[in-house]
Amino acid sequence: MIAEDTVLSDRYRIVSVLGRGGMGRVYEAVDLERDERVAVKVLRTAEPRDLRRFASESKVLAQLDHHAIVRMLGTGQHGDTPYLVMQLVGGRSLADELRDGPLDPDQVRRIGRDVADALAYAHRRDVVHRDVKPGNVLIGEDGSAHLADFGIARLADVTGFTSTGVTMGTAAYLAPEQARGGGVGPPADVYALGLVLLEALTGEKAFSGTPTEAAVARLSRDPAIPDRLDDGWRQLLRRLTARDPQARPSAEDVASLLEQEPSAAALDTVALPPGDGDTTTELPSPTTPQRPGRVRRVLPGLVLTVIAVVAVAVVLWALPPDQTRPQPQEPATTAPAAELPQPLEDSLNRLDQEVSG
Structure with a gap:
């Protein structure tokens, strides 16, 4: 110090x-x-x-x-x-603001507009932030928002995506493609922004539980968006947090939409990037009851679920320790690939023996 x-x-x-x-x-x-x-x-x-x-x-x-x-x-x-x-930005971070509860929708709109505009500017220069979260959004004394900590941003390659196999970011705001350890591009920032705006409107994180539980949940379902929010907000948040990256609008479109209160009519005018549609595969629920005589049919689903849990566990294990314990607003750092934690490895070995036996 x-x-x-x-x-x-x-x-x-x-x-x-x-x-x-x-x-x-x-x-x-x-x-x-x-x-x-x-x-x-x-x-x-x-x-x-x-x-x-x-x-x-x-x-x-x-x-x-x-x-x-x-x-x-x-x-x-x-x-x-x-x-x-x-x-030096005077004021507080959005994380500090949210400790006092959810924000007024118009304030959220203005914060979202500023952050989306910042992301659009960065994306045009092939820069992906990859760690958009409330702690990295600073609210100035005049109410304007500033995006901080490009420390884990990486200049995108000519394809517009970072290399696969490297996962960086804060666990609670990872996009599904980040949680899988796959290629990450501008849509990952848009997804994280969607989670940030949803949290600002509700005062609660979109996915509860441990980092592993939250990451697995986002692979199999979209975040719950309360009915009490206006229809325009609900539709916008669904688009921002679509599991298929190609189904999300660009940051530039989001900034434009948030110039005024979100509306379904305005969303209909936003063109999506070319893609093959929603190709995300639904993972079977790990709590689905197993019927007698259906072992052969249920077992593949169990294996797929275990594989998903292992993949996410490896991703989160590769994040620094401060990402997997409740220490708020710790900036993410990059860690080399690591071996599975022993308890998880032991559990998987036991499961393998049970399945084989």
Whole structure:
């Protein structure tokens, strides 16, 4: 931890700690050259993985100049520890706001419009955020929203998708394709935005339970959208959280739709990207009762469910520990593939023996 009044690079005087997360701490500081307050993100560790992510964030943020994206103002190094200097956004995060309960629909609309506009800007530059969540949405004192922490964003390749087999993001807001560890593109950000808006309107996360339970649930069903919401909101949220990425509107379309209160008529004018329709396969319910004499028919469904649970467990096990315990607003980090946790491996071995026997 850096002490108050420490001056970094003879320019940035540390004032106080704003927050801490998986990568390090964020401080409020004063830029002595410009006489203005800034945010300084200092890496907590010097692990190669963190350094790579830090370098990635610097590269991405340097390209982005948008009113709803937290601006990067500079970089530096304090001893052996690198840091980013960023725009200081007054106010609170959306996560802080939601601790007091759901928000007014018009406020949610304006926040959603700003975040969608920021995502559309990033997507046009082949940047996928991949960690859209309430803790990364900062609400300014004037009510405007700013999208922060592009630390796990990766420049999309020429196909517009990140490489498969690498899962990054916060477990509660992963898109189904992220939970599967598959290719991730702009639609994953749109899905996460849908979950964020739904949570802002209801005050509750869309999928409850442990990270593994929540991730498995999103593979087999859509989030529950309360009937008490206006029809326009319900239809918009269904589109944003469609399990098929091709069935989701673009961030640009979402920003346009949220210029005014969502309506079914406006949604009908939104063209979907070309695709093969909803190709998501329904997973059989693991709680379906097994009838006598139907073992051969039920067993394949059980195996498919177990495979899905294992796949999600591996994905979530590869996330850092702070993503699988209740420590709110910890930024996600990338972890290398890991072996299955021993309890899960033992359970699967027992299941295999029971099925074989």
